[in-house]
Structures are given as C-alpha cells and as structure tokens.
Amino acid sequence: MKDVAFGQYYPARSFVHRMDPRFKIVLSIAYIVAVFLVREFHFLGFAAAFAFIVIATAVSRVPFFKVLKSVKGILFFVIFSSVLQVLFNREGTVLAEWWVIVITDVGLLRAAFITLRIMLVVMGTAILTLTTTPVEIADGLESxxxxxxxxxxxxxxxxxxxxxxxxxxxxxxxxxxxxxxxxxxxxxxxxxxxxxxxxxxxxxxxxxxxxxxxxxxxxxxxxxxxRCYSGAKGRTKYKKMRPTYRDFIALALMAGLIAGIVLLNGVLGVPV
Amino acid sequence: MSFIEAKEVYYRYPQAEKDALCGVDLTVEKGEYVAVIGHNGSGKSTLARLLNGLLQPTKGEIFVDGISAADKKTLFELRKRVGVVFQNPDNQLVASIVEDDVAFGPENIGVPRKEIGERIDFALSAVGMQEYRKSMASRLSGGQKQRVAIAGVLAIRPEVLILDESTAMLDPRGRREVTDVVKKLNRENGMTVLAVTHYMDEVCEADRVLVLSDGKIVMSGTPAEIFSREEELEKYELDVPVPARIAAMLRAGGMEIGRIYTKEELGDELCRLLPKI
Amino acid sequence: MQIVAENLSHVYSPKSKFAVSALKNVSLTIDEGEFFGIIGHTGSGKSTFIQHLNGLIKADKGSKKLTVGEFDLLDKKCDFKKLRSKVGMVFQYPEYQLFADTVAEDVAFGLKNFERLSEEETAARVREAIETVGLSYEEVKEKSPFDLSGGQKRRVAIAGVIVTKPEILVLDEPVAGLDPKGKKEFFALLHALHGGFVKTVVIVSHDMDNVAEHCTKAAVFENGEVWKVAPPKELFKEAETLAEMGLDVPVTGYLAARLAANGVKIDTDFTERDFARKVLETYRRAEEGR
Known part of the structure; x- marks a missing residue:
C-alpha cells in the first residue's frame, strides 16, 4: 500500500532515468501529438511510433512487459470504444449484418486504428511514469x-x-x-x-x-x-535540473519520429 | 541578559475561559539542557510554541538571543534561532525524499544552493541518517522520521532546539534513538535544548527540570532535587521514575539509599548494600 | 473463551516483491481469565497477530488452527460479525476513529451493528458503557466527541468498544500519549473491566514496567515468531537475552540481573512492591548475619 507514492516507478539508473524530467514531460507530450498526427489508416506511422517505444524501453532497462502491462488499466475502455466503432460504423463495404448490427470493413479498420492509437499513447506515457518518480514529475512541472x-x-x-x-x-x-x-x-x-x-x-x-x-x-x-517558511519570496532551491546530452539525443530522436510520421502521411496518400 | 528570558508571560487561547500560561518566568543559558514536565493541559506545549513565535504572549515579554518573541516583525529572525520538533512524526515532513525535506528550511531562509548540500550533509550526519539521504520518508520508522525532522531543523543552524513531546508517539527503540541524538547535540555541539516530555526517564538527562501545573512553573531544580520531592510531584499529577520509587520504598524499609533516580545508580547502590553472601 | 493458535502464518502481499512474512508458524494459547501481555518490536508481528483474533486479517492457508472459544476462524463459514462482538478491539490512538455527531451515537454505533435492541435498551447500554469508562453520561451524551479533551476522547472510544460487552478485550498500546496520571487511571479501568464481563485482556505494550506490573502472562514476539510465553516472573529472569533482542527490561528486572551478577539472588515476581520487599528481606538477613 505504501508504494503508491512511488507510482509505477521502476528503479534503475538508465539513460532514460537520468534524463531531465522536464524534457521527459515535454517529450511525452510531443509523443502524444506525434501519435495523433498519424493520418487515419496510415498504420506505418504507428509502426514508427511503436518502434520509438521499443527503443526507449530498451535504453530505459525497464522490462518490456511492464510497459505492455500499462495498457491493462484501460483495457475495458479500449474494448468498449472499438466495439462501438464496429457496431455503429455504416461506412464501407458490409461484411456481416444481423438485426440492427452492421459490420463493415471501414468499421473494423477504424476500431483497429483507434485501439492502436490509445495503446500507443498509454505505452508512451507509461515510459515517463516508469522512469520518473512522482516527485521528479512535480519538480519538472514546477519548472x-x-x-x-x-x-x-x-x-x-x-x-x-x-x-x-x-x-x-x-x-x-x-x-x-x-x-x-x-x-x-x-x-x-x-x-x-x-x-x-x-x-x-x-x-x-x-x-x-x-x-x-x-x-x-x-x-x-x-x-x-x-522552519521559517514564508512563501516563495527570498527562497532558494536546492534541486536544480540540468539538461545533458541525453536529453538532446532524445529530443533529436523525437524530431525524427515526428518528421517521419509527417512524411509517411504525405508520401503515402493511400492508406496502407 | 540570559539566552532565553521570559518575564511574566501570560497566554490565553482565543475563546478560552482561562489562561493557559499565567505569569511564567524563565531563563535558560546557552548550552543548557532543560526538561519541562507537567500533566496534559499544564501549559508546557504552549510555552514551547511561544518561544518559537507560533503564538504571541497576551502579556509579558520573551527574548531569545535578544530578539523579542512577542513581536511579529522579528518572527523570521526568531525562527532562524529557535528550531522546533513536534510530536507526530508523520505531520512535520514536507517532502517525500529525505534530503528534499532537510533542504526545506535552508531553502526558506535563502541559503545558496551549494551550501544547502553541505548543510544537508552536516544535519543528516549529526542525527546518524546520512545513508538514508535519498530514501522515501514514508518508509522510515517513527524514530528515523523524528531524526529526519531534527535534521530538518538543524539545517537552519538554530541556537536552540525545542522538542515538543517529540518522543511521545515512538516505541522505546525510537525514543532511545531520538534522546541519544539530542543528548549528543547538547554535549558535543553545545546545542541549547528545551525538551517538553512526560517520560520521566528522559528528564534524567537534563541539567534542569521545570514542572508546570495550571500554567505556572511550580518546581524547578536538578532532576535529583525534583525527584526527591515525591509527594509534591504527585500533587501535580506526575510520577517519579521507577528507580526513584523503588529507592523510596527501600529507604522507608530502613536501607540507607540516597536520592536516586536512574536505574544504573540504584543498581550500584544495591550491589554495595547487599554484598555477596 | 480460550484463544488457540497453532502454526499460524501470514504473509503480506504474497507473490509480489514486497512480500513480507509477518507471522511464521505461531503457536500460542491464551486462557480465559488471563491479563495477557504481548511484547515485541514494531514489525515483530504482534499487531498482525492480534488482528487475526477477530478476523480482520485472515490466516494463510497453511495455518493449522485458530479458534476463539467455539469460533473456528479458519472455517469459511465462521460468523465473523458475531465473533467481533465477543472480541473487542481497541486500536492505537482509538480516539481517531470517532465520527458521530454525539458521544451517545458514537458509542451506540457498535451496538447497533451487532444487536437489534429497542431505543431504551440501547440507551441503557450506552449509558452503562460511558459510565464504566468513568465519564458522566448526562454530561457528555449530547456533546460532539470532537469537543472533548484528549483523555475523554479515548475513554469514549473505549466505551464504543465495550458497549457490546466483549468477553475478550484486545488493546494495542492503549496508554500511548497519555500522561502519568492518565496511564495510572487507564490501568485501573482495565482491571475493573477485567473483573466484570471482560474475561480476558490481551494487551500489546512496549512498556515492560507495565507488563511486569499488570500482566499474568506475556508472549514475546520476534521476527514473526513467538520467542517465549511465560509469566513475567519467569520471563524477566532472562533480562540479558531480552536486552540482546533490543527489548527493554523492567527496572526491577534490570536490578535483579545486576544483583544476580553480584551473587545475590532475589526471587521476585518483578512488580515494584514485591521486588522492594524481597530486597529488604535479603538486606535484613544480611544485617542479622553480621
């Protein structure tokens, strides 16, 4: 019970663990944006985003199943929303029909797309919470x-x-x-x-x-x-966050991912 | 002027019908270890709060190191000099990580970043907690938490350490940890200590004992002097330590035992009086 | 009601990396009528053990036996609710569990949960409980429990436990935070209860002087196991071993050990009065011999 304050934090001293929490927060947001940038049915974009997660997990030394497990919490939500997609989508070729239920190919694709999108977002943020303590996140947010x-x-x-x-x-x-x-x-x-x-x-x-x-x-x-607390005025701060080469490497990788997704969106006009 | 000087101090809580302190005079010299005892509601915690400026006297004057504790304008300067450790180990740590908590005080008084690190080193080693620097506060035992709380106060480099029943919620092991640390600070670093407690055995460590009852200081003296006045203590709803009680029974039965209040001394006396048969 | 535990085990969060074996094969019998002390460090398993006694914590599968009177706590069909009305439990700082608008309501809470009584009967039982703990029913019944003093709050909390007239009363560090007078009064209250509907008292305490003074028998817990069960008279003979375990010894135990090391044997039950009497006897004998 006492470990709640640790959140899901997985203690280790890895490349990702030692990154500046501010960069990790910003990069996590950038990652979410990247996943949402992927145009509908451009599954290759998702593949790129997934590859990013695999690399990030590998250098974070967090076992991959921990990242996968993060999806468990929202499994119900994922199933629920994909079932809705399948059931209420009327676009595309009808594959099966029963009473008021119509299953189309577009409906199935859309369900798959949404499911993958949610899962990727959750896995991406899980890397943040697995490698950063809540205290660090709070400090990072403050800054x-x-x-x-x-x-x-x-x-x-x-x-x-x-x-x-x-x-x-x-x-x-x-x-x-x-x-x-x-x-x-x-x-x-x-x-x-x-x-x-x-x-x-x-x-x-x-x-x-x-x-x-x-x-x-x-x-x-x-x-x-x-203990002499009197507000922010005249206060110094003991912990100072300093970005290192790690943060800039990660930043570059993220830029690469976003560029890749945008390229895939444009080049491949037809969904894959 | 003495290091701590209180003259005719009165305090009444808002909406209270009578004074919590009525006419307390107190002087404490630098480097002294003073214990304050008294039944619940005797005003001993109120006294501790007045000395740190958490409360201001309704009447009378208090000076610590020449700074008035009755004046709200000098509060900040007062608190830099007077550190308080409270009763509940869970309710005085601000941060989840030990070093962040110890840094809180120095941050508040604007100590430069580099020096804060040095102060954390000093404070944590003074209480023997340096290896827990990066630990989660919630995982520590009660005694360890209180030692971190003491470190958090020491990092401000105060002149006086006030313990407001800081051992009341600890088990014997935790109590021993805390009292040992406090004793060491007093003996080795010359820290002035004012300890409010109702554990009689902790009182034995003090140079001087004050007994409070109904807002007044009713007895004052060395532990030996205080604990020899058993009937009086009883009148103020207090106990003498167990060894003193046993010594009194033995004295009443005709054994020649002096005014004793620690078990070690009583052991020595008994070994002297009951030679091997 | 007799309490019998045989090979009782409990592991917290089993199968996780935080798994803690809190009780390991604990076998312990507490007879009706005892004023039973439980001694040990924080984390020795003593709190886990007492919470088994009313089913707040369930024993692990491998445990052999756990009965309280006719209740078989290892049986899935055990009526825990009825058990809890027979085994009253006072936690550390029990005043923090008060919640109702008035003292009378708070004290009645347990009673209403366990028994269906008329308004009058309930009021009568509440009055009895409040008066038993030494408060005036008329004075406090309409008051908010939060407006009482610390000592009064604790008494109200205890009234809320004894209102069901439990035969066994289990208390975890009940005098923590009380001043000397409060402690003395509390033990007087416990002895008074022990003579009435409460047949057995089980008390967890750090204060060995209290154990020596009040308990008929005590168990020492260490690392989730029972190291020894004995009356204080025998237990505190092993002052050295207890000290090695980092546990306190009553002052009388310390003194007896010092004298024993010096070749003087004092045969005492380790209460202060008895110790002083025996020392005086020895002293007089030595004087006469001279």
Whole structure:
C-alpha cells in the first residue's frame, strides 16, 4: 500500500532515468501529438511510433512487459470504444449484418486504428511514469510552469501543494486502512446492502479521515512556519535540473519520429 | 541578559475561559539542557510554541538571543534561532525524499544552493541518517522520521532546539534513538535544548527540570532535587521514575539509599548494600 | 473463551516483491481469565497477530488452527460479525476513529451493528458503557466527541468498544500519549473491566514496567515468531537475552540481573512492591548475619 507514492516507478539508473524530467514531460507530450498526427489508416506511422517505444524501453532497462502491462488499466475502455466503432460504423463495404448490427470493413479498420492509437499513447506515457518518480514529475512541472508567473499563476504554491500531496498519500492510505479496521472491529459492514446503504456505511470512515486530515494540515502548517517558511519570496532551491546530452539525443530522436510520421502521411496518400 | 528570558508571560487561547500560561518566568543559558514536565493541559506545549513565535504572549515579554518573541516583525529572525520538533512524526515532513525535506528550511531562509548540500550533509550526519539521504520518508520508522525532522531543523543552524513531546508517539527503540541524538547535540555541539516530555526517564538527562501545573512553573531544580520531592510531584499529577520509587520504598524499609533516580545508580547502590553472601 | 493458535502464518502481499512474512508458524494459547501481555518490536508481528483474533486479517492457508472459544476462524463459514462482538478491539490512538455527531451515537454505533435492541435498551447500554469508562453520561451524551479533551476522547472510544460487552478485550498500546496520571487511571479501568464481563485482556505494550506490573502472562514476539510465553516472573529472569533482542527490561528486572551478577539472588515476581520487599528481606538477613 505504501508504494503508491512511488507510482509505477521502476528503479534503475538508465539513460532514460537520468534524463531531465522536464524534457521527459515535454517529450511525452510531443509523443502524444506525434501519435495523433498519424493520418487515419496510415498504420506505418504507428509502426514508427511503436518502434520509438521499443527503443526507449530498451535504453530505459525497464522490462518490456511492464510497459505492455500499462495498457491493462484501460483495457475495458479500449474494448468498449472499438466495439462501438464496429457496431455503429455504416461506412464501407458490409461484411456481416444481423438485426440492427452492421459490420463493415471501414468499421473494423477504424476500431483497429483507434485501439492502436490509445495503446500507443498509454505505452508512451507509461515510459515517463516508469522512469520518473512522482516527485521528479512535480519538480519538472514546477519548472515548466515558471513562465506562468507572468500571469500571476502561483507556480511555487502549486508545486508545493503537489509535493505535499504526494508526500501524504502513503500516510493517508495507512490511516484509511487503520480506520476501516477499527470500524470493522465495531461491526461495520462495507460489503453488503444496496448502493445507498453502502455509501452511508462510508461515513464512519470518511469523517475520521477528514478530521485527521485537518489536524495533520494544522500541524504541518505549524511545522512549516517553525522552519521559517514564508512563501516563495527570498527562497532558494536546492534541486536544480540540468539538461545533458541525453536529453538532446532524445529530443533529436523525437524530431525524427515526428518528421517521419509527417512524411509517411504525405508520401503515402493511400492508406496502407 | 540570559539566552532565553521570559518575564511574566501570560497566554490565553482565543475563546478560552482561562489562561493557559499565567505569569511564567524563565531563563535558560546557552548550552543548557532543560526538561519541562507537567500533566496534559499544564501549559508546557504552549510555552514551547511561544518561544518559537507560533503564538504571541497576551502579556509579558520573551527574548531569545535578544530578539523579542512577542513581536511579529522579528518572527523570521526568531525562527532562524529557535528550531522546533513536534510530536507526530508523520505531520512535520514536507517532502517525500529525505534530503528534499532537510533542504526545506535552508531553502526558506535563502541559503545558496551549494551550501544547502553541505548543510544537508552536516544535519543528516549529526542525527546518524546520512545513508538514508535519498530514501522515501514514508518508509522510515517513527524514530528515523523524528531524526529526519531534527535534521530538518538543524539545517537552519538554530541556537536552540525545542522538542515538543517529540518522543511521545515512538516505541522505546525510537525514543532511545531520538534522546541519544539530542543528548549528543547538547554535549558535543553545545546545542541549547528545551525538551517538553512526560517520560520521566528522559528528564534524567537534563541539567534542569521545570514542572508546570495550571500554567505556572511550580518546581524547578536538578532532576535529583525534583525527584526527591515525591509527594509534591504527585500533587501535580506526575510520577517519579521507577528507580526513584523503588529507592523510596527501600529507604522507608530502613536501607540507607540516597536520592536516586536512574536505574544504573540504584543498581550500584544495591550491589554495595547487599554484598555477596 | 480460550484463544488457540497453532502454526499460524501470514504473509503480506504474497507473490509480489514486497512480500513480507509477518507471522511464521505461531503457536500460542491464551486462557480465559488471563491479563495477557504481548511484547515485541514494531514489525515483530504482534499487531498482525492480534488482528487475526477477530478476523480482520485472515490466516494463510497453511495455518493449522485458530479458534476463539467455539469460533473456528479458519472455517469459511465462521460468523465473523458475531465473533467481533465477543472480541473487542481497541486500536492505537482509538480516539481517531470517532465520527458521530454525539458521544451517545458514537458509542451506540457498535451496538447497533451487532444487536437489534429497542431505543431504551440501547440507551441503557450506552449509558452503562460511558459510565464504566468513568465519564458522566448526562454530561457528555449530547456533546460532539470532537469537543472533548484528549483523555475523554479515548475513554469514549473505549466505551464504543465495550458497549457490546466483549468477553475478550484486545488493546494495542492503549496508554500511548497519555500522561502519568492518565496511564495510572487507564490501568485501573482495565482491571475493573477485567473483573466484570471482560474475561480476558490481551494487551500489546512496549512498556515492560507495565507488563511486569499488570500482566499474568506475556508472549514475546520476534521476527514473526513467538520467542517465549511465560509469566513475567519467569520471563524477566532472562533480562540479558531480552536486552540482546533490543527489548527493554523492567527496572526491577534490570536490578535483579545486576544483583544476580553480584551473587545475590532475589526471587521476585518483578512488580515494584514485591521486588522492594524481597530486597529488604535479603538486606535484613544480611544485617542479622553480621
């Protein structure tokens, strides 16, 4: 339970692990854009995107099945959306027909296309979360959001809130477990009854959790005050992120991928 | 002027019916180790909070190193000098990773980046946690978390360390870890320590003990002096340490045992009085 | 009700890389009427063990036996709900489980979960529980539990457990965070309960002085195994071994060991009073001999 704060992080010291988290975040976004750039039914573009994942996984030293496993969480969503595509698409040649259900070749292709697109996006972001701790991601986001200071966005506070939230996830998980056990010992039943009853049964958990969260927030506030916290002004930062050659290599690779996809889109006018 | 000086300090919480502290006078010299004991609600935690400026006295004056703790304008300077470690190990660490947490204080007071690294080294080795520098705070034991909390305070390089029941939620092993670290800081680094506690055996480490009851300092003296006044302590709803209690029973039974409050001393005495038969 | 565990094992998150073997082949019998202490480090398995006693944690398949009175906890058909009304459990810092608008409602929570009683009967039982823990029913019943003092909150939480009149009361570090007076009062309350409907008390404690003073028997857990089960009188004779395990020894145990090393044997049950009496006897004998 305590490992939630680690997210899916797979500890290792690889090329990808040692990249600047800011670059990893930006590249992940670029990757998503790249996948969406692939024109409909240009499956070769997907092949290029998949090749990118394979290379990235290989140099990250994360076992490939871990990356594949990330798809598991959204499997239901993937199946659901492809079934919808198959069932409600009326374009193209009819392959089979039964009652109101019409299955066409375009419908099948579209389902395959959407499925692959979602899977590629998820696998791409999984590489980010597998090689970057949530703390690093929070730091990276803070740095990336810095320009927003110009429009008075409280970047420092936002980052602090994120990092405190991450810090307290394991604590609150433990606490929830403890409260659940304590109420179960008093005969509370969370497993039976209708929906309404089950929601009501959560009150004896949620209220103590809420009360203790307020208490924790209070105490944390005092502890932060006592350690001279007074906002972003005059504050220095210990952790500094510096891009290295790794980040620029990755950047170049990504540029290559996007260029490749755009080329494939244009050159091959006909879907493959 | 003494290093810490409090004169006629009163404090009443908003909406409270009576004062939490009423007329406390206190002086602490540099390098002293002072323990503060008292029953729950005696005002001992309030005192700790006033010294760090988390609360301001409703009446009276407090000076630490010449800086007024009653003045909100000098709060920042005060807090640089007075570090506090609180009770709950889970509620005072800000960051998930140990070194990031220790860096929090120095970052707040604007220490340059390079020096923060040095301060983290110093603070973590002072509490014996250097090998956990990159660890997740959530994976540490209670005692280790409290030691990180102490390091987080030390990194600000304070003059006084206040422990506000910092061992109350720890198991014996964790308590020992924390008290050993604090003792070492006091003896070797000359850190002034003010420890609020209700573990009588921790009190034995102090140079001086203050007993608080209903917002007043009612007893003050060395541990030996305080623990010899058993009836008085009982009146203030406090205990004497077990060895002192046993010594008292033996004294009442006719054995000539002095004012003793640690088990080691009592062991020595017993070995002297009960020679091998 | 007697508690019997034979070859009880439990592994947390089995099959994962975080698998932790919390209990390994634990065999332990706790007879009715005991004031039973459970000693060990954080992580020694003691908390895991006590949570087996009311089925909050289920024993692993390989375990041989786990019964509480007539309840067979390894049986899938075991009525855990009924069991939980017979085995009251007070967790560490139990005041953090309070949730209801009023003290009376909070105390009634467990009772309503377990039994169907009329309003009057419920109110009577709640009153009894609140008064048993030393609070005034009329004074606190309508109050919000969150407005009480720390010590009062803990009492209310305990009232919420004993309201079902459990025969076995299990407590995990119940005096943590209390001041000396609070601790003393708490043990007085426990002994009072132990003489009534509570037949057996099982208490997890770090404080060996408390174990020596109050328990009739104690088990020492170490690395998920039971190292020893014995009355304090015998247990604390092994002061050195306990110290080697990094566990505390009561002050009386320490002193007896010091004297023993010096050739003076004190045959004590390690309560302070008894120790002092025996030391004085030895002392007088030595004086007379001189």
């Amino acid at each position: 990336l959001l810095t320009p927003l200071k110009w429009i008075k966005f409280p970047v420092h506070e936002f980052a602090l809130i994120m990092s405190i939230a991450l810090r307290f996830i394991p604590t609150l998980m433990d606490e929830t477990e403890r409260i659940i056990n304590a109420q179960k010992a008093r005969g509370a039943d969370f497993e039976s009854g209708n929906l309404f009853k089950r929601i009501r049964a959560l009150i004896p958990i949620l209220i103590p959790l809420l009360v203790s969260s307020f208490r924790r927030a209070d105490e944390l506030g005092d502890a932060m005050d006592a």
